[in-house]
Amino acid sequence: MNHDTPSSAATEVVSTHSVYGAPCWVSLTSRDVRTTEEFYGAVLGWEWRPMRLGDRFRVALADGRPVAGIAAVAGMWQMAVAWTPYFAVRSADEAAARVQERGGTSAVGPLSLPPGRAALLADRDGATFGVWEGELFSDWAAWHRAQPAFIRLHTRDAFDAAIFYGEVFDWASAKPGYCEVGYEGDEVVLRSGGDVVARIESGALGSAPDPAIRPHWQVHFAVKDVAACARAAERHGGSVLSEGPGEAVLRDNEGAQFTVTSRRGR
Numbered sequence: 001m002n003h004d005t006p007s008s009a010a011t012e013v014v015s016t017h018s019v020y021g022a023p024c025w026v027s028l029t030s031r032d033v034r035t036t037e038e039f040y041g042a043v044l045g046w047e048w049r050p051m052r053l054g055d056r057f058r059v060a061l062a063d064g065r066p067v068a069g070i071a072a073v074a075g076m077w078q079m080a081v082a083w084t085p086y087f088a089v090r091s092a093d094e095a096a097a098r099v100q101e102r103g104g105t106s107a108v109g110p111l112s113l114p115p116g117r118a119a120l121l122a123d124r125d126g127a128t129f130g131v132w133e134g135e136l137f138s139d140w141a142a143w144h145r146a147q148p149a150f151i152r153l154h155t156r157d158a159f160d161a162a163i164f165y166g167e168v169f170d171w172a173s174a175k176p177g178y179c180e181v182g183y184e185g186d187e188v189v190l191r192s193g194g195d196v197v198a199r200i201e202s203g204a205l206g207s208a209p210d211p212a213i214r215p216h217w218q219v220h221f222a223v224k225d226v227a228a229c230a231r232a233a234e235r236h237g238g239s240v241l242s243e244g245p246g247e248a249v250l251r252d253n254e255g256a257q258f259t260v261t262s263r264r265g266r
Contacts, residue, residue: 021169021179022192023151024088024136026219027069029079031254033058035237036070039253043232044221044260067148079107081254083219084120085151085198086130087169092117095131098168099123123164125156125204125215149222149261153200155215161200162188218249220259229260 030036033056040046040060046067051057056072073079089095092110096119100106107128109119116134123129155161162181166172171190172181180191188200204215223229230240230248237253246262 019088019136019192020090020175020177021171022088022190022197023085024132025069025086026067026083026148026151027071027086027130028083028256029081030070030072030256031081033070033072035253036072039233039236039238040070042236043229043238043250043252044223079120080128081252081256082128083217083256083258084128084130085148085217085219086118086132088136089131089133089169092119092131092133095119095133095168096121102164102167104164104168123155123161123215125161127153127155127161127215127217129217149220149263150196151198152218152220153198153215154204154218155200155202156204158186158188158200158202161215165200216257218257218259220261223260223262226260226262 028036037046037048037058041048044060044062046060046062048058048060051059051069058070059066060068060070087095096106096110099121103124105122107120107122110117110131110133111119113134116132118130118132118134120128120130153161162171166181169179171179179197182189182191186202189196190198190200205213226243226246226248230243230250233250233252234240239251241249241251241257243249247259249257249259251257
């Protein structure tokens with residue numbers, strides 16, 4: 001999801017009709033844009049530019065390419081500080097209605113955020129996600145291959161979740177351009193244009209007091225040095241939840257959880 005005006009004629013925009021049902025953006029709800037900018041600038045090396053929605057919104061740039069958004073609306077909208085993936089849809093209103101018909105909930109919207117419409121939703125196990133109807137950068141394929149590396153849903157039952165999202169987003173519909181669903185062991189794998197764009201795994205506990213164990217979408221960012229990112233997070237007010245070869249789960253200075261990984265291939 002992008003609310004910024006393209007910076008050059010070379011950045012041609014296309015609509016969400018080009019990537020049906022696929023993750024198309026990630027956004028962080030925050031309480032304070034300035035401290036969030038400082039944290040992710042130090043940990044991931046991001047630079048920033050404003051969105052045309054106002055001072056509460058920023059676009060993160062990695063090597064000059066838009067990779068994520070930040071919206072300082074957590075306090076204003078009484079929302080949790082968290083990373084959220086957004087999925088491309090033909091109609092945000094229709095997608096929100098499908099979610100509610102299937103036992104999910106609507107937290108915010110659908111509402112107009114030129115050049116499109118958005119909604120923040122939750123599936124029937126409580127995992128939060130968004131939908132976006134509107135313009136995308138034409139280099140969407142390059143975006144999802146760079147950052148985030150991928151997104152993963154930790155949920156109660158992967159196959160039940162795949163049915164829910166498949167009905168909302170028309171996954172596996174056999175229509176040209178729509179996402180394909182496959183299986184690797186106990187995981188559900190989502191592909192768009194042959195590339196893996198999301199994974200769904202079982203094992204989360206809906207009633208767990210720890211939000212890291214409850215159903216949630218986890219955003220993974222590809223980095224060159226996982227250990228360096230973890231140390232930078234600790235120095236700038238964040239924390240390391242777990243760290244292993246090639247991957248670390250971090251919390252930022254406001255408590256939002258994300259993963260840094262050295263693996264770009266899925």
